[in-house]
Amino acid sequence: MLLMGNGRLITRDAANPFLADGCVAMDGNRIAAVGTTAEMKARYPRAEFVDARGGVIMPGLINAHGHLYSAFARGMAIRGYNPRGFLDILKGLWWTLDSHLLLGDTRLSADLTMMDCIENGVTTMFDHHASYGHIEGSLFAIADSAKEYGLRVSLCYEVSDRNGPEKMRAAVRENVDMLRAARADGSGMLSALFGLHAQFTLSDATLAYCREQAPEGAGFHIHVAEGIEDVYACLKEHGKRPVFRLQDFGILGENTLCGHCTHVSDAEMDMLKDTGSSVVHNPESNMGNAIGCPPALAMMRKGIRVGLGTDGYTNDMLESLKVAKLLHQHNLHDATAAWAEAPQMLFDNNAKLAGKAFGRELGVLRPGAAADVIALDYTPPTPMNADNLSGHVLFGMSGRQVIHTVIDGRVRMKDRELPGVDKQSVLARCREAAGAVWNRINA
Numbered sequence: 001m002l003l004m005g006n007g008r009l010i011t012r013d014a015a016n017p018f019l020a021d022g023c024v025a026m027d028g029n030r031i032a033a034v035g036t037t038a039e040m041k042a043r044y045p046r047a048e049f050v051d052a053r054g055g056v057i058m059p060g061l062i063n064a065h066g067h068l069y070s071a072f073a074r075g076m077a078i079r080g081y082n083p084r085g086f087l088d089i090l091k092g093l094w095w096t097l098d099s100h101l102l103l104g105d106t107r108l109s110a111d112l113t114m115m116d117c118i119e120n121g122v123t124t125m126f127d128h129h130a131s132y133g134h135i136e137g138s139l140f141a142i143a144d145s146a147k148e149y150g151l152r153v154s155l156c157y158e159v160s161d162r163n164g165p166e167k168m169r170a171a172v173r174e175n176v177d178m179l180r181a182a183r184a185d186g187s188g189m190l191s192a193l194f195g196l197h198a199q200f201t202l203s204d205a206t207l208a209y210c211r212e213q214a215p216e217g218a219g220f221h222i223h224v225a226e227g228i229e230d231v232y233a234c235l236k237e238h239g240k241r242p243v244f245r246l247q248d249f250g251i252l253g254e255n256t257l258c259g260h261c262t263h264v265s266d267a268e269m270d271m272l273k274d275t276g277s278s279v280v281h282n283p284e285s286n287m288g289n290a291i292g293c294p295p296a297l298a299m300m301r302k303g304i305r306v307g308l309g310t311d312g313y314t315n316d317m318l319e320s321l322k323v324a325k326l327l328h329q330h331n332l333h334d335a336t337a338a339w340a341e342a343p344q345m346l347f348d349n350n351a352k353l354a355g356k357a358f359g360r361e362l363g364v365l366r367p368g369a370a371a372d373v374i375a376l377d378y379t380p381p382t383p384m385n386a387d388n389l390s391g392h393v394l395f396g397m398s399g400r401q402v403i404h405t406v407i408d409g410r411v412r413m414k415d416r417e418l419p420g421v422d423k424q425s426v427l428a429r430c431r432e433a434a435g436a437v438w439n440r441i442n443a
């Protein structure tokens with residue numbers, strides 16, 4: 001038994017949303033009970049006690065769309081790179097980086113991201129991977145990293161025609177192999193989707209091939225209408241808009257994640273809704289790429305499940321939450337916008353997405369749910385209660401305040417130390433490998 005207590009407890013359980021002095025009792029990888037610290041200590045006197053020291057305890061955070069392969073881009077300069085738009089950023093930066101990543105680089109990028117996630121209280125991540133420098137086994141290298149660090153991950157490989165037919169087929173094989181491995185895994189820690197880059201780098205033949213190769217029931221994870229260029233290319237080459245083209249190839253559905261959906265029409269939103277597809281909003285990435293603001297709130301009003309991701313921009317979901325709210329307020333010229341919707345994306349919809357993907361109850365602290373629990377060093381300077389939690393989270397908390405991270409009942413960070421991890425050594429190896437990647441790119 002493991003207890004995390006002596007904190008203000010945010011459960012995300014509507015029946016019991018907040019305890020001023022709360023404690024979570026974990027039995028193995030499940031939550032056994034939630035109550036006051038005194039109650040839990042009395043009921044489980046021999047349990048190991050992790051002290052939140054009067055801070056805030058809440059469910060582990062979930063990132064619904066990330067790219068751990070982007071970790072080596074920090075500080076990178078590419079000779080001749082002078083982007084004038086979104087396509088230039090994709091081609092000049094991201095496709096250049098991923099086409100130079102070898103297997104060891106993928107593994108170290110994963111290690112770096114896993115550490116950063118744990119330090120930010122992120123316990124589950126949906127990754128979208130590309131490493132066209134070395135495809136085969138790359139998802140398995142990431143899965144090994146996730147196993148070592150203890151993160152819950154959904155993996156996929158982004159299939160694209162951009163590197164020719166042989167690499168396209170290798171990427172498809174990698175997806176299929178990982179989908180089979182995840183289904184056989186049974187730990188509740190590994191899940192998989194069939195990754196696709198974006199429709200504008202996928203021919204009709206490739207989309208049909210992916211549909212045919214995808215195991216029965218597999219969902220897809222794809223960027224949809226992220227930039228307006230995706231829409232123009234689809235209209236020009238296929239005479240239809242992206243969501244309709246994906247529907248024609250059987251890509252949409254209950255298990256499919258559509259990243260961004262920045263430039264979708266009303267009819268495309270209806271199609272997303274009718275097929276039960278989910279959308280993942282990535283506010284910081286969209287702002288950084290200057291591609292526009294997705295109609296995330298309109299999609300939610302239609303009943304589409306919109307989750308929150310980072311697209312590799314950060315691993316701090318609380319930062320992403322803040323920016324999601326600000327982006328929609330700014331874009332809509334409406335100071336009242338997104339107060340409810342941004343927390344709903346992160347705390348409700350991501351929990352539903354992850355619950356479906358992992359077959360476990362995630363993102364909530366109640367008996368039976370997965371034992372993914374974090375504590376933050378946050379003492380409220382104003383009254384805090386069940387009705388004003390969002391105000392405290394939005395204005396008072398960030399990932400860097402996370403002090404303890406428990407995933408699947410195991411302590412993965414305590415007092416900001418990761419047990420068994422030599423962080424400085426991992427960082428040193430990452431700096432060396434990233435420098436080598438940069439040299440290969442600029443050679």
Ligand SMILES: [Zn+2]
Nearest residue numbers: 128223259311
């Ligand atoms: Zn992305």
